[in-house]
Amino acid sequence: MLEAKNVIKTFDGFRALDGAAMAVPRGAVYGLVGPNGAGKTTMIRHLTGVYRPDSGELLLDGEPIWENPRAKARMAVIPDDWYYFPQSSIAEMARFYQGMYPGFSAERYEKLKEAFPLNDKKPIRRMSRGMQKQAAFWLTMSCMPEVLVLDEPVDGLDPVMRRQVWSLLLDDVAARGTTVLVSSHNLRELEDVCDHVGIMNRGKVLLERSLSELQDNTVKIQAAYAAEDEPVLPAELKVLHKSRVGRVHTYILRGEREEILRRMQITEPLLLEAIPLTLEEIFIYEMGGEDYAVRDIVL
């Protein structure tokens, strides 16, 4: 399990992580989402041993990650701004990774040639951003890590290559039980691949659950009423968001689906329906509660 416990990090007086805590179960594909500046990249840099926390703990299976080559050898990372030696080719970087990661598999490297249509003798700096991202995946996956940490991993990849990359990753998860921590703004994509989600804002992990749990716990209700007045909902219902078109009211509520439907019956709707929520909607409504809602801006 990859864990962060009460991590605090301050940069020049700004608290980038403010007691952040999260746990990525072994074999999970964990999506870390949050608005810009929430602290996702800072959290990832802590979890990969790049940053040292002011306080708190970062652990891999109970072992500290900071300055622990044994723990780091089990992890590989593709940061948002992946670095390669400027004059190097993929083959040269592969030799470097091979010397660094004991799990590096030359056989896997050769096999992945088929998945990534790149010339591994060509300098990486001559490649497009998308090709460089492919190179990063090729090299990192050749390291055969137990834990793969990805920060905005598919930015710059075309749709076919995105699908290819996710497919390879999920194969790894299925075949070797690889744990994947992925930070992204593309929630639709995360929804397809993640089984766990953590939402960060202002240096804190606001909530983390399995995706199914999260989707079960937040319900979108559409109700139509005979009267024009807004119905009074039972006080025990926790409303995250509401909107109205004519006599049709839409509510985003936190709680169990069946329980909410039962309690809504008290308002005597003409029509009452529960609609599944997307991850994007969950994110938007959860963040709305954190004063990060989409605002109506009049220009």
Added chain:
Amino acid sequence: MRSGTSCSKTLIRSDWRRFWPVGFLYAFISFFMLPMPLWINRRAVYIADYAEPGAYGAVADRAVHVAETVMETIPGFVILGFFFGLVLAMAVYAYLMSGKSVGLMHALPVSRDRQFLSHFAAGLSMLTAANCLTFLLALLMEAMTGGAAVGSLLLWLVITELTGFFFLAFATLACVVTGWLLAVPVIYAGWNFMVWAYDVILRALAGLLYPSYGDGVSFGTAVDWLTPVVKLTQETSRRYVIIPPEGALMGGVSKRAMAAVLIYAAVGVVMLALACVLNRARQSETAGDAIAFRPLRPVARYVISIAAGLALGTLVYEMVSSGGRNAAGMIAWQLIMGGLVYCAVEMLLRKTYKIFDRRTAAGLLALWLVLAGTCLAMKYDVTGVEKRVPQPDRVERADVYVFAAGLPQTTVSDGETLQAVVELHELLIQRRDMEARDGKFGVNYRLKSGGALSRRYNVDLSDLEVRAAVEKLMNRPEIKRQLVLEDLGRYGEQFTGGYAGNYAAGKEMVLTPAQCLALYRAMEADMLSNRLTVDQRVSDNIGIELNTTEGTYRMWQVRESCVNTLAVLQEIGLIESADELFR
């Protein structure tokens, strides 16, 4: 997984693969500095002043030349090591300067200590490989040109390697304290020359603010040691070549030079250890910062802005005031220039132009207090610099002059003469406000402790007490002998001939040994009988050269009171009368 602090071969290989051109360039320049001169001068032989050609055989003569050539190159290699230590450190530690690269390196399963040592090992191995290659090529050249001085070459290798190690460790420390590649050469040069620069600035300022301040080196030895490239270059220039009777040859540097090299190498080890500790404490997110450690930021801020304030402020003041002595004007310019540099440094440290807040205001105020306080303390001599007179028994020697009294710069070391110098010095301190009617009295003390003290005072010889003190000094036998005989007496009376010229009359003549002896005796008699006074006239129109078996000695002045000398000059026909010289 190895987790100790041994080096990572992968990192070393990676550094070599990426930065070999730096090592190659070092080897390339080294080739032109050592093996190439050996080949170009392959037919040259060294003939010592004290030995006939072939005295040691042709091969030994050639070997002496080779040893001398090898030793001559060492100071040049010290300077080369100074530059390449910096370039190599900047190359192998460049990853610390960018968030992207530091992200890759610090996420690797290698501890920071091990990474640090691996990169250092890569840099040092490039220097060592280039040095060894140069050594082998030089050896080859020696063998091909028929003169082998292997001992000298080995000594060259040891010194070049140790000084290279020192400068690499020094530059490594500079790399660790900053997160900005462009700041590395600035910090490295700053540390190498900071003390020297402060010494120059403070001496220049002292010259302006202390009326009596001379131009002696105030912090002498410490300044030398804290300016490593200068110290090492100076020390390794002291070399020798021994040719023992057995014919075995050894070129070497002085013991002092070797001690300096070893001391700096030891300091290099300490610096490397310090850099390693700092690297461990360094936060990865400081990549891109001018100074990576917060506590060092005020040090950088004040050291730079104080030096710039004093130096630039004084320079601008000198330019706009045309050599004025108005302390208030000078301080005003120092405050302006110091303040400007302080703001510039603050902008670099904070990485923004928006620095004008209370923190900057407080910092500027502190800086201005230091600058103004320094100048006012010097102006009003709070530390008593101007009143400082050394005890005669602590002085090794002194160079003293009062040109207006006919006392040219003369070196004295006799205890009583030094006492007379100190008495005159103390008297002139009491007459500090005296006008410079008769120029200056200047004294440079060289102290037994190795230090130096240099002062100049205005002299007015119409002040009887001052006049008496100057004459007392001039009539000390040690000075008088120098004034009259100019050291001739020390070399005996074995004259072989000489020359005399009267430039006023355009006369020249060759002297016989007998005439030389007569002239010498007359000068000696003058020295013993005369009492020198400040009013005596001195003629510069006479030139006398007396050749002895020990060499040639020259004299360019004759005093009016040297009646015996003037009589001999008249007798041998060089002058018609004494008056023609003192018109």
